[in-house]
Structures are given as structure tokens and as C-alpha cells.
Amino acid sequence: MIKARTLSGFMELLPEEQIQMNLLLEEIKACYERFSFTPLDTPVMEAAEVLLAKGGGDTEKEIYLLEKGSTELALRFDLTVPLAKYVALYYDKLAFPFRRYQVGKVYRGERAQKGRFREFYQADIDIIGDGSLDISNDAEIPAVMYQVFQSLGLTNFAIHINNRKLLSGFYASLGLENKSGEIMRLVDKLDKVGAEKLRAMLQEELALTPAVIDQILDFMTLRGSNQEILTQLRGQAASHPRLQAGVDELEAVCQTLAGYGVPESAYVIDLSIARGLDYYTGTVYETLVTAHPEWGSICSGGRYDNLAGYYCKKQLPGVGMSIGVTRLYDLLRQNHLLNPKARTSPCDILILPMTDHVDPATHLAAELRAQGFKTQIYLEPKKFKHKMNYANKLQVPYLVFLGEDELNSGTISCKDMVSGDQQSFTKDAFIQNMHEQLARRDQEPLIAE
């Protein structure tokens, strides 16, 4: 006999948890679709050389490689590289701007720790332009995410926004043009390592002087309202044309966000974020749940001007964000932020036939299913108590008893398992009552902070 086990770093949920996780995934997808993103579903496995076209970095160390056949295969570690491949491969058949969403599992063989999994869901949206892509798209993407969080009932979060053009323009204004990539990589660790350690790293690894480091850290930690920060940035922007371009973009994004109905409270300009991945070239985003910054970003992304450039000569700029759904679910679960009033049972109505003949139950069940109710008949020849235990364990909200009396009178006897009330209905009244009760439950947001 083999011991049943699940690999560490792989989330596997109990049924009631899985229903919550699915509600989370479904709400995200529904929101993406309302913004008219088209679904894609690329393979989990690709030729290793395709996935590693960009090469370098931590990615290569964490990738899962496969042994089969003569082609070296790998499991995808994000959904962005497969998108770049897809757009390059099907360029002629796509309409641009190409707006796609993809929700799928990705794989990283890193050490399992809080908020980090080896197999996890990402839920991405990206917009890819052909030759050019208007800056308003850089506002639409976080506006979609704002709507996603609204729909889920998550209110205490902030989308942090920055612009890498602005950063690299700032470094260029300090005469550090050639080091800007390296500086961004280190400054991106500010959250994790703190100011003192970062100061030491900038001095030792990049040989910056303390005076320059002061200037950098002052800039990174500019604080104030979004408007105040923009005002300060405008004051410095003339010092380098690239800084000016970055400030203009950031300002345009903030203005358009207001047009999308995203309130000031939902986003902050944060000059300290840069995103480690070096394919971002403009706007960058990270999202923190306000009370739980230690979980890291739950939704990140940015603008990349030439990702498909690894595969084709076309200039295909894009902008996108990705929700780390597995991490978000884990955060919500472990911090008790999931609404206990949202659905957790696979079953709306459990029918207990109290007579030998099962046909009346199957006929009623067919009618209830046609109404959209999740309906089950208890079919096992077990004791009544066992059946009630089953209903309780499944957290079934409504039980229907179908005995001789009900069959003769054409009524339905229903027990509300929360209140404990038992009531007799005509079939029509029962169906209407179920619609009302279940609609009320299904309007409960998934998250209750």
C-alpha cells in the first residue's frame, strides 16, 4: 500500500474551501469578461527554449523541466511569456488591440513559504497593441482590478503605481544612466531589507556615494497625496527628458483612473516599486492588502514595450496585471476574511425520499434543477439519523422530505437547516421561495472584512 500524500507547496482544498476558491476564480473571470477580455488557454507545457527565450534570472533555477522524448520541455512559470509566444505565433489572425485574459496554474520550484506555492493560479489581463498602444490602457488595467476587488467585497487594498521611464530618467538625471537597471533591481528590495541594508548594498555592489544614495532614497520615499507627489515630480521633471516623459505618463494614468470611477483612496503613487522583471518599460503596479503587507503583492504587472520581440520582429507593446489567486485565497482564509454567509455547500436542496419508490423524487429533482437549483436526492438505504448527519456535514441549506403525505397532497415539506423551521408549501410557492432565499445568499460578497 502506498501512503496517500500531496506534495508540499501544492494547495489542495477541502470541498467547502474549494467552493470558496471557485467563487473567487469565477468572480474574477466574470469581471474580466465584462471588460471584454477574451479568454485564452495556452498549454501548461511548452518547449523549454520557448519559455526561456528571455533567459537569465531566477526563473531558470525555478523552472520544472521534463524528461519525455527528445524535445526539452518545461512547465510555464507565468502566463505572460506564453502570451508573448501566442501573439507572435497567431499575429495574422488576431485583432489589435488584443485584449486577453487567462486564468491558469503556473509552476515554480521555489522553497515553499508563506504566500508562496509551487503550483498556483494566476489570473491575468493584458492588452497588446500593434505598433503602438495608447497610455489610457495603462489606466484601464488597474481600473479593471479595482472593479474585481469591489465585486469580491475587498475594500482595504491599495494599488501602488510607478513608472520605470520616470525612474530611469531620474537615475539618468543623476548621471547613473548605465547603472539604472541594477539600481532598480536593488531598490525593489527596499520593502524586504529596509533602508539601512539597502544603503549598504547600493554602496558595496554599485559603488554609489552616500550623497547620491541619499538623493535616491529621498526620491523613493516621497510621500503625500497622489496630487502632492505629482506636483513635486513636475518640479523635477525638466532635469531629464525621460523623467519628463515618465511623469507625463504617470499623470495621464492618474487622470484617466478618475474617469473610470476609481477613487483616490484605491491607488497610491509609490516611487519605490520597480518590479524585478526587466521586461517592464513604463507603468508598473503592485497591490497590497492594507492590513497584510507581509503577504506581498496580490496583483502586479506593468507596461512592456516589446515582449513579443523574443519571437518576432513586430513591435507589440502591451500592458497587463496578474492576480496571484492562490496567494490571495490563502491570505483571505488564514486571516478569516471569507464571508461565512457566502455559499460553501455543493447542494442547495437535498431531497430525502421517505417512500420505497424513488421516481417522485427524481421527477421533483428534475424540475428543481431546471429552475437552476443545485439538487441532490439521498439514495442510500441508511437510517434517518445518518441522512441528517450527512445534510449537516454538507451544510445543505434546505432539506425536502418526500413521504406519503406529501405525495398524496401534492405539497412539499421543507426544513430550513439554518433556522430549523419546517414548512409545507405548494410546489409553485416552494420554487418561488427558493429563488428568493438563494438569490439573497448568492448576493453575499465572498469577502467580509
Next chain:
Amino acid sequence: MIKARTLSGFMELLPEEQIQMNLLLEEIKACYERFSFTPLDTPVMEAAEVLLAKGGGDTEKEIYLLEKGSTELALRFDLTVPLAKYVALYYDKLAFPFRRYQVGKVYRGERAQKGRFREFYQADIDIIGDGSLDISNDAEIPAVMYQVFQSLGLTNFAIHINNRKLLSGFYASLGLENKSGEIMRLVDKLDKVGAEKLRAMLQEELALTPAVIDQILDFMTLRGSNQEILTQLRGQAASHPRLQAGVDELEAVCQTLAGYGVPESAYVIDLSIARGLDYYTGTVYETLVTAHPEWGSICSGGRYDNLAGYYCKKQLPGVGMSIGVTRLYDLLRQNHLLNPKARTSPCDILILPMTDHVDPATHLAAELRAQGFKTQIYLEPKKFKHKMNYANKLQVPYLVFLGEDELNSGTISCKDMVSGDQQSFTKDAFIQNMHEQLARRDQEPLIAE
């Protein structure tokens, strides 16, 4: 530069195809949920020893193994073995009968050919009992599948039903008790190799006499209505108690199917099917699309009395079926069975702002999205002709023009892209009209035979 490519045997769809595929997957899930199956989502990757607990057979040759770390890892090749692991692992926390569905990708490194993929979706339902599981469940499972096909608009199919107890009882009645597993494995190939070749295989590999082979083939190819076949079987049943038990089960399944509203035309008793996998112990199923038997079964399964036995000492009998969704989609696509009236655009309403200021468009879009319409604003500064080409390429059904006139009069100007009609509406009238038009479209079945 790396050449963009997708591995052979891995289905990757164009956007409009992906929307159809998603409609297929969503309809299957919705149907499973109406029957109160609970969703599960086990990892794609497991410890190799766990997945190979059953061992032997073609499985081991086809499995994808992974190189990472010290544990030998493998990609799942079906969803049944992970279910057995799950039930053994979480036994104490589950309510039995445990009804779960799982829709997910599985991996088999076999040679790619018609209807066969290396990565493909399975959509499984199973019911697992604790100690025992009533035979009525063997009818409920194909009844769910019948409802799935009804919802999809697929009518020309037949669920083939047999019973392995009946088969092994029949072989025992011929004195072939010890060879029944081997005979079933060969007879299962009848469809593929034909009667003559099968005859030769039974003679050469198992040393059966021509007289016995005649008896077997006569039995396998019993024809007639389901009732006629059952009548004939009842006549032979007394020759062995196991044959009797199998006939009783098969009869019970057929009777209960009628109670579930499954018509006689939807299923056939077919004594020639046995399913290659040796964990089935009772009822077995295969489903053929009537006009396309060469595609093989699109939905198969059966009763297994002790699958979790590889991992625990509990007796956990189950019954289930699995739709090969990738194969089914490919069959539908290649045989032009997908309804062109079903949705293929990610966008219901495309708004073209005809003024410089984009805010009226974002506000209208927000209202339309709140109504559930998939709404997009065209934001790129391109020529009018380019925008119309975009709408055509995306197959957008409705275009809204938002110019000075509309903004001043508070009206909405909408072009029906199918009829070509352009009409002006008040906002309320527009919203109501859209609800009616889109509801009509969304009621179109996915399949039009």
C-alpha cells in the same frame, strides 16, 4: 530570436474557438453542479509513486516524469487516481456518499493522432460510498451525462452500457474463470480490429477453441432493443451466480434510468464493451457520437469497488464517468457541429467615442457592465475605417457611437453589425433592447447537428 511554436499534441485555440471551448466547459460544469456534485481541484503534479500506485499497463509508458529535486514527480494522466488519493487522504473530513466533479487537464505522452492529445481536458463526475454504494448511483451518473448532452444540444449519441460482473460470470459459466480478465482485454478491441482478427487473437493468445470463441462472439454481439437483450440475458443468467448478479445490476440500472427521464434511445446495452482499465468491477460505460464512431468514446467510466484500496484499508466503492472534453471539442469543430449562432465574440457592445473626451464613454461603459454586458471602449487614436475593421474582426454584435449629437441629446446610437441597421435609443430603451437581444443569443445551444 526563438521561433514561436506550440508542441504537437497540445491544443491551442484561436480566440473565437476558445470562447466556444469555454462555453462547452462551462455548460458541463453548470450541469454537474445542478446535480450537486462538489468541485475539486487536485494538483496537476503528484509524487510519481502515488500516481503509479496501481502500476503496470500502458500508463507507465505514457506518463510525464519530472526532474526537480529528490522526489520523483509525475503529471497526472487521469483524474480518477488523484480522486482515490484525495478520498483516502481526507476520508475523515468528507461526507459520504462523496459526490465530486473535477474538470482539468491531464497528460499522456502518447503518439498524437485523431482525437488523441498529449494534454487534454477531462470533466469527471464520481460518487464514492463508504462501505457500500447503492446501484441507483450507476443510473444517476449516465443520467447526468444525458442532461449534459441535452443542454449542449447534442442529440445523436448513445451511451453504451455493460457490466463486468455479467461478463466475468458469463466466462465463468464457460469454465473460463481464470482467463476472463485477459478475454475482456482482447474483446474490448473488437471495434478496432474486427471479428476475424479478434477470433485469431483469442485462439493464439489464449488457446480457446473455435466452439468457445463462437459462444463468446455470439454473446458479445447480442442485438435487439434493451428489453429484448435483458430478456435473453435473464434466460441465461441461472448458469452462474455472478452472471445472475450482473444481469440484476444491469436491469436495475436500466429501470432507474427511465425514472431519471432518460429515453430508451439514449442508451444501449452493449455486451462487447469492457473498458481496458482493470479497476472496473461492475457497470461500465462508453459514449459514441452516432455519426462519428471512428472518434472513439467521448464519455466513459464505470463502477469500481475498491479504487482507494491502493492507499487505505477502507472499502470505498465508487462509480463515475469522464467526458473527454478536448476530444469532444475537436470532433465538433472538425465536423462543423458548432452552432454559428452561439457567442464567439468576447465583446457584446463596442463603444466608439467620437469626441476627444473619453469620460462619457467610460461612464456609459460602467453602466452597461453593471447590467452584465461585455463592454469595451475603443481607445486607440486610429482612423474610423480601422475601428470598423476591428469590430468586424472581433465579430462584435453591437456598436455604439458616442458623438456630440448623442451626448447633447442623451441618446445612444447603436449599429446592429449583423443586420447593418443603425438606430437611436434612449438609454433605458437601449438597455432593455440589449437584454432581449443578448438573452436570445445566449439561449442558442452550442451544438447544432
